[in-house]
Amino acid sequence: MSQGVLVIFDQNQGQVRHVVPEMLTVARQIGVGSVTALTFGTGASKTLDTLGEYGADQAIFWEQEPFTRYSSDGFADAIVELVPKIDPSIILFPATAWGKDLSPRIAELLGAGLATDCLSLRREADQQVIATRPVYAGKALADVVIETPLQIFSLRPNINRAVPHSVNPQVLELNPHIAETSFRSVVVELRQAQSDVKEVTEADIVVSGGRGLKASENFALLDQLAAVLGAAVGSSRPVADDGWVPHSYHIGQTGKVVSPTVYFAVGISGAIQHLAGISGSKYIVAINNDAEAPIFKVANYGVVGDLFQVIPALTEEIRKIKADS
Numbered sequence: 001m002s003q004g005v006l007v008i009f010d011q012n013q014g015q016v017r018h019v020v021p022e023m024l025t026v027a028r029q030i031g032v033g034s035v036t037a038l039t040f041g042t043g044a045s046k047t048l049d050t051l052g053e054y055g056a057d058q059a060i061f062w063e064q065e066p067f068t069r070y071s072s073d074g075f076a077d078a079i080v081e082l083v084p085k086i087d088p089s090i091i092l093f094p095a096t097a098w099g100k101d102l103s104p105r106i107a108e109l110l111g112a113g114l115a116t117d118c119l120s121l122r123r124e125a126d127q128q129v130i131a132t133r134p135v136y137a138g139k140a141l142a143d144v145v146i147e148t149p150l151q152i153f154s155l156r157p158n159i160n161r162a163v164p165h166s167v168n169p170q171v172l173e174l175n176p177h178i179a180e181t182s183f184r185s186v187v188v189e190l191r192q193a194q195s196d197v198k199e200v201t202e203a204d205i206v207v208s209g210g211r212g213l214k215a216s217e218n219f220a221l222l223d224q225l226a227a228v229l230g231a232a233v234g235s236s237r238p239v240a241d242d243g244w245v246p247h248s249y250h251i252g253q254t255g256k257v258v259s260p261t262v263y264f265a266v267g268i269s270g271a272i273q274h275l276a277g278i279s280g281s282k283y284i285v286a287i288n289n290d291a292e293a294p295i296f297k298v299a300n301y302g303v304v305g306d307l308f309q310v311i312p313a314l315t316e317e318i319r320k321i322k323a324d325s
């Protein structure tokens, strides 16, 4: 009988996203058998220490060509060939752009059910794994059970706490037989965003701005606040559409989903499409001059005031506190 969890993720020169230790922790906690990790590309085997620290029993690294460049169809075919050899009952992906691209292909090719963007997984007394995931743009949570023998889930980053569990993973040499024809679409170039800009999906604090900032150059105020907090800068969609900030800043239903510890919404009204991207934040701090703005309905802390006064004052206060400590 199939058992165990196969955790599949991307990596960059041995660096993994926060969600990888979180996925390994969840894989262990649901307790359906051994945990096998699979990752790809140059530096894949450098993730071994992290895998051992968070409890992967086995590890598979596909470092060789053609796995150095992502290909949806090529990776999918290779994974489909691997799955019967591991015979897991569950496959976990990160709910990142990469995982969102690959997981539906694998589900379709293997005839497995898929629940995307799950906040948590738990196992009830009847042994079924139940996933909780947001629906209606984050307005409600649904409990989902997959009824196919193989169940595939993608896990939203920064929701589950990573708990170390030290083991010594066995490295499995299970190399796929790859037909070159599988790699029909391949990523030809990766461009690194400015290296000093933090990625919003990985940041613990996000300072985000909306139309209330009035103009592109006023984002400098948020850059200054973000610098003292060690935060990433994000935005609502209209300001990215208008070119005030790069599209990589755009958060929400059609942008990135973030789940930091603290999310600052500055001059953002709190439209439902924006809230869809921030509902996983632990604390939301709203700064808006309209006391009736919908963002205050979801905010844990709010300042009703002019952001052009509040943000410089807040930045200065935090700078002083940091200097004193």
Ligand SMILES: Cc1cc2nc3c(=O)[nH]c(=O)nc-3n(C[C@H](O)[C@H](O)[C@H](O)COP(=O)(O)OP(=O)(O)OC[C@H]3O[C@@H](n4cnc5c(N)ncnc54)[C@H](O)[C@@H]3O)c2cc1C
Binding pocket: 209, 210, 211, 212, 213, 235, 236, 237, 238, 239, 250, 251, 252, 253, 254, 255, 266, 267, 268, 269, 270, 271, 272, 273, 274, 277, 287, 288, 289, 290, 293, 305, 306, 307, 308
């Ligand atoms: C299909 C679809 C998908 C969408 N997807 C997304 C998405 O992914 N992400 C997203 O963000 N939006 C999305 N939208 C757009 C969304 O509906 C809103 O239009 C958008 O979020 C509003 O952006 P905003 O809050 O920056 O601007 P506004 O709604 O114009 O709000 C600006 C806020 O700034 C405040 N303000 C103004 N001046 C000041 C000041 N001096 N000090 C303090 N506060 C001030 C105002 O009171 C106001 O609340 C989508 C829309 C559709 C139809």
